[in-house]
Amino acid sequence: MALYPSKFKNPLINWIDARLPIFTLMHHEYIEFQMPRNVNYLWAFGAIGMLLLMTMIATGIMLAMQYTPNTLLAFDSVEHIMRDVNYGWLLRYMHANAGAFFFLAIYVHIFRGLYYGSYQKPRELIWILGVLIYLLMMATGFLGYVLPWGQMSFWAATVITNLFSAFPVVGDPIVTWLWGGFSVDNPTLNRFFALHYLMPFVLLGVVLLHLSALHITGSNNPLGIEIKGPQDSVPFHPYVTIKDLFAFSVYLILFSVFLFFMPNYMGHPDNYIPANALVTPSHIVPEWYFLPWYAILRAIPDKLGGTVMMFAAVLVLVVLPWLDTSKVKSLVFKPVSRLFFWVFAADCILLGFCGANPPDGIWVVAARLGTIYYFAYFLVALPLLGKFERPRPRPASIAEAILKGGGSVHAHAATAQPMEKA
Amino acid sequence: MMRTMKSIIFAAAAVAVSFGFTGATKAHEGIELPEQAWAQSGPMGRIDKAQAQRGFQVYKEICSNCHSLNLASYRNLKGIGFTEDQVKVIAAGVQVQDGPNDQGEMFMRPGIQSDRFVKPFANDKAARVANNGALPPDLSVMVKARHGGEDYITALLTGYAEAPAGVSVPDGKYYNKYFASGTIGMPQMLFDDSITYADGTKATALQESKDVAVFLSYIAEPTQDERKALGIKVILFLIVFSGLMYACKRQLWADVH
Ligand code: HEM
Numbered sequence: 001m002a003l004y005p006s007k008f009k010n011p012l013i014n015w016i017d018a019r020l021p022i023f024t025l026m027h028h029e030y031i032e033f034q035m036p037r038n039v040n041y042l043w044a045f046g047a048i049g050m051l052l053l054m055t056m057i058a059t060g061i062m063l064a065m066q067y068t069p070n071t072l073l074a075f076d077s078v079e080h081i082m083r084d085v086n087y088g089w090l091l092r093y094m095h096a097n098a099g100a101f102f103f104l105a106i107y108v109h110i111f112r113g114l115y116y117g118s119y120q121k122p123r124e125l126i127w128i129l130g131v132l133i134y135l136l137m138m139a140t141g142f143l144g145y146v147l148p149w150g151q152m153s154f155w156a157a158t159v160i161t162n163l164f165s166a167f168p169v170v171g172d173p174i175v176t177w178l179w180g181g182f183s184v185d186n187p188t189l190n191r192f193f194a195l196h197y198l199m200p201f202v203l204l205g206v207v208l209l210h211l212s213a214l215h216i217t218g219s220n221n222p223l224g225i226e227i228k229g230p231q232d233s234v235p236f237h238p239y240v241t242i243k244d245l246f247a248f249s250v251y252l253i254l255f256s257v258f259l260f261f262m263p264n265y266m267g268h269p270d271n272y273i274p275a276n277a278l279v280t281p282s283h284i285v286p287e288w289y290f291l292p293w294y295a296i297l298r299a300i301p302d303k304l305g306g307t308v309m310m311f312a313a314v315l316v317l318v319v320l321p322w323l324d325t326s327k328v329k330s331l332v333f334k335p336v337s338r339l340f341f342w343v344f345a346a347d348c349i350l351l352g353f354c355g356a357n358p359p360d361g362i363w364v365v366a367a368r369l370g371t372i373y374y375f376a377y378f379l380v381a382l383p384l385l386g387k388f389e390r391p392r393p394r395p396a397s398i399a400e401a402i403l404k405g406g407g408s409v410h411a412h413a414a415t416a417q418p419m420e421k422a
Numbered sequence: 423m424m425r426t427m428k429s430i431i432f433a434a435a436a437v438a439v440s441f442g443f444t445g446a447t448k449a450h451e452g453i454e455l456p457e458q459a460w461a462q463s464g465p466m467g468r469i470d471k472a473q474a475q476r477g478f479q480v481y482k483e484i485c486s487n488c489h490s491l492n493l494a495s496y497r498n499l500k501g502i503g504f505t506e507d508q509v510k511v512i513a514a515g516v517q518v519q520d521g522p523n524d525q526g527e528m529f530m531r532p533g534i535q536s537d538r539f540v541k542p543f544a545n546d547k548a549a550r551v552a553n554n555g556a557l558p559p560d561l562s563v564m565v566k567a568r569h570g571g572e573d574y575i576t577a578l579l580t581g582y583a584e585a586p587a588g589v590s591v592p593d594g595k596y597y598n599k600y601f602a603s604g605t606i607g608m609p610q611m612l613f614d615d616s617i618t619y620a621d622g623t624k625a626t627a628l629q630e631s632k633d634v635a636v637f638l639s640y641i642a643e644p645t646q647d648e649r650k651a652l653g654i655k656v657i658l659f660l661i662v663f664s665g666l667m668y669a670c671k672r673q674l675w676a677d678v679h
Contacts, residue, residue, distance in 0.1 A: 260653020
């Protein structure tokens with residue numbers, strides 16, 4: 001009957017750890033875990049995402065204790081939370097705004113990955129799990145937006161579920177099945193509530209897988225060079241914990257400005273009008289974090305085509321590790337690719353604006369060009385750039401870059417002319 | 423090169439975001455709302471209670487003939503400076519249906535603080551019949567439900583005019599350029615001296631409109647002042663906390679860089 005040889009001194013902890021080594025696991029993953037010593041603040045956004053996921057779950061459970069998923073009562077029950085529940089307004093505004101800030105953090109996190117090549121070998125699975133997380137976030141966000149049962153809730157649910165009707169033959173039965181009836185109605189709201197409660201826990205499970213995979217390969221860093229020895233890294237605690245705490249705090253300041261001073265800024269006024277199946281809002285728009293996808297959807301003149309392209313736009317991320325043929329991870333060493341990257345970033349913002357505006361005139365043209373660049377970036381630019389762009393010389397190790405770069409972690413200075421400083 | 427690229431993108435994003443801001447003060451396509459100065463706007467702004475009380479007077483004497491305020495209770499009036507006794511008197515001034523009693527009958531009784539505001543019509547159909555087919559919407563969250571909020575309410579209530587040539591106004595409708603369709607089913611309600619204010623404020627149509635907008639702003643979110651006050655404390659705390667964390671981080675990393 002061998003026990004695990006726990007190293008903890010505290011007898012109680014030792015007793016538990018010897019039988020169930022969770023303390024050893026935590027110690028290993030969050031105390032001794034080696035982080036590249038040159039990671040910058042962009043590496044805090046994964047942890048910020050985790051913090052927000054926890055916030056969403058905590059506020060969400062408390063909201064669910066007062067919310068009523070019935071078409072006749074839902075709108076008023078949300079207002080009841082805002083008006084009659086102690087600090088209900090705080091819970092509700094936190095949940096709504098933290099949702100948006102969760103997406104914001106994850107967008108930074110994803111673009112960080114794109115810029116520094118974090119999806120490349122050996123981190124392909126971390127990346128794919130990340131895309132799955134993002135898909136689950138989108139599903140959860142959409143389902144949650146329907147719950148207050150305002151005009152935008154109702155019409156967003158109608159428009160999005162209707163997309164499935166574009167598929168030939170199976171389309172209409174699928175939509176009826178999703179609705180639980182012949183229009184978005186009480187059964188729809190009920191199941192959306194059940195699923196909105198379920199999804200975040202599935203999400204949490206996938207985040208744990210995402211982190212398990214990360215702790216095999218270790219984190220990437222701005223140079224995209226793997227850790228070669230102890231001189232290249234610092235232990236997670238206290239170095240990264242303190243840095244993350246500082247990053248949390250700054251992010252929370254930004255969050256608080258929205259939460260306390262403009263809590264409805266990212267929402268839509270129409271969602272304070274109770275849902276009405278007989279009145280279509282003049283202009284149906286999703287939440288800002290879905291706008292680029294919405295633009296791609298509407299850029300294609302055909303409903304089925306648009307739906308397929310929209311899903312393809314997200315799913316192309318899954319195969320990204322194989323589309324990028326470059327052997328060098330970080331764009332720090334690839335000036336031409338970097339240019340394409342920044343145009344891509346601008347393109348995503350442009351698509352966001354196309355999604356926010358009515359689909360006519362210049363916005364249609366912009367959305368189509370934007371969609372073409374979006375796909376061309378992944379399907380044409382990345383495969384070719386990897387083959388033809390000659391990366392600049394890279395330092396031999398992280399430690400070398402830091403020491404020769406004069407102390408700055410900033411990779412440009414450290415590596416642009418490695419020969420001169422030697 | 424990269425620097426300029428990045429600054430261009432950030433500048434573009436900033437311009438775009440500020441466009442989003444100005445967009446918020448438009449009622450609908452192309453019509454600019456006149457912007458009023460509101461005591462409650464901004465992080466430091468708070469509801470002007472005297473003004474909100476005047477606004478309540480406007481609501482009670484005029485708007486409540488057609489518009490319900492279903493989400494508000496009489497006790498909410500304490501938040502704009504009415505005393506407990508005043509609120510009891512106001513509530514007792516309305517008749518509320520209650521029941522069934524032990525005989526199984528519904529009965530009427532004077533209102534109490536915890537009652538919701540009584541509604542003018544038994545149901546939507548009755549409301550439409552009394553208004554040429556147009557439905558006067560509930561005003562509980564109206565300020566949050568329209569672009570421009572208080573500015574929109576004020577503009578709408580004072581926005582009646584002779585219809586310009588070429589615009590036909592159907593029977594029972596009135597021309598109002600701030601209303602989305604241009605012709606509204608609500609006649610002009612506020613004129614100079616429609617109200618005699620208890621506090622002696624001169625009751626111009628604009629003053630009455632602004633006052634009722636402030637009252638509706640309060641009713642749309644009775645906790646708004648509390649929210650902003652808490653926000654200032656939280657942000658001050660976070661700034662101090664960030665400073666501390668930054669200092670710790672600097673010290674810890676001093677020998678790593
Ligand atoms: C619920 C959402 C998510 C949470 C809580 C989360 C959390 C984390 C955390 C804590 C890390 C380690 C710290 C870091 O390197 O930033 C990480 C790493 C990573 N994440 Fe996520 N993540 C989420 C979503 C995503 C998504 C949507 C993607 C991409 C599509 C993604 C891609 C990655 C990659 C590639 C890494 C390894 C990065 C590296 O070390 O450079 N993550 N994640």
